[in-house]
Amino acid sequence: MSALPPHGEGVAGDRAIQQLLEAAWPADLPADDERDLRAAGAVLLRADATGVGRAKWPGLFDSTEQVIAPAFATERFRVQAVIARRDGPAGRVVVHLVWAGIDRGGTYTDGRITDWYFTPTTRNGGPAWIPQPRT
Structure with missing residues (x-):
């Protein structure tokens, strides 16, 4: 597969995007760790984009953000592809x-x-994984 879908x-x-992402950045983590990290990343992204579940990570999300309307609608949000890979030290x-x-x-994007x-x-x-605050 050589091109992204339109x-x-x-x-x-979504499947084509997932396949391209995996081909471009080969796996380098144990399968269990990658599965757990992919799931955690998807949950964090949903919390960040929609506001749903932010209370689970008080160190990542400012509690005052919870009063602001979420940036994205929960019913029209989806993860198209996700990978977890080693990154640095x-x-x-x-x-x-x-x-x-x-x-x-x-606007849909x-x-x-x-x-x-x-x-x-x-x-x-x-092993467990701790999400890091976005800087």
Whole structure:
């Protein structure tokens, strides 16, 4: 597969985006870690974009932001593709997400890109990942 699907392709184009992302940036994490990080990144992105679930991460989201209307509608938000890869020193990982949504003005845009960074820690004898504040 050599080209991205056209903008506005909808869910039908998501698989192609996922495949291209994986081909461009080969996996370098254990499958379990990547699965967990991809899920965590998607949840964080949803919280960031829609406001849903921000209270779970008080260190990442300013509590005063919760009173502001979310930037994107929850019912028209979706992750199109996501990968997790090593990024730099000390085991840091980046979760790279491609997503689509309708903003407050009613404009639908796909192919949006967001990165969330995580650092490793150990909880209950197993690795865990701590999301880092966006700077």
